[in-house]
Amino acid sequence: MKKKTRKPRATTILSQAVTDLSAKNGVTPAEEQVLKELVLRGNRAPVIATTLGISSFTVNNHVKSIRRKFGAATREQVLVAIAQHAIKSAMKL
Numbered sequence: 405m406k407k408k409t410r411k412p413r414a415t416t417i418l419s420q421a422v423t424d425l426s427a428k429n430g431v432t433p434a435e436e437q438v439l440k441e442l443v444l445r446g447n448r449a450p451v452i453a454t455t456l457g458i459s460s461f462t463v464n465n466h467v468k469s470i471r472r473k474f475g476a477a478t479r480e481q482v483l484v485a486i487a488q489h490a491i492k493s494a495m496k497l
Contacts, residue, residue: 418443421490429473438466443486
């Protein structure tokens with residue numbers, strides 16, 4: 405009997421999309437942590453700061469840097485790019 409393989413959960417696919425696009429766009433490991441908090445948990449700067457043990461100012465600086473590296477005017481544009489990458493990846497499964 406052939407064993408069924410489970411498809412990755414949406415959070416796994418989104419996490420991989422963040423990792424892929426972070427590498428492609430030169431995002432630092434610290435910025436990637438902030439990006440994962442934004443994408444996977446939907447957290448805002450104060451919550452991210454508390455979770456990661458950094459200041460809200462640092463979180464906002466990371467977000468600005470991420471936007472610049474993605475060529476995005478807003479954080480929503482970054483999120484859309486990640487969602488599109490995740491959808492393309494999921495369709496290949």
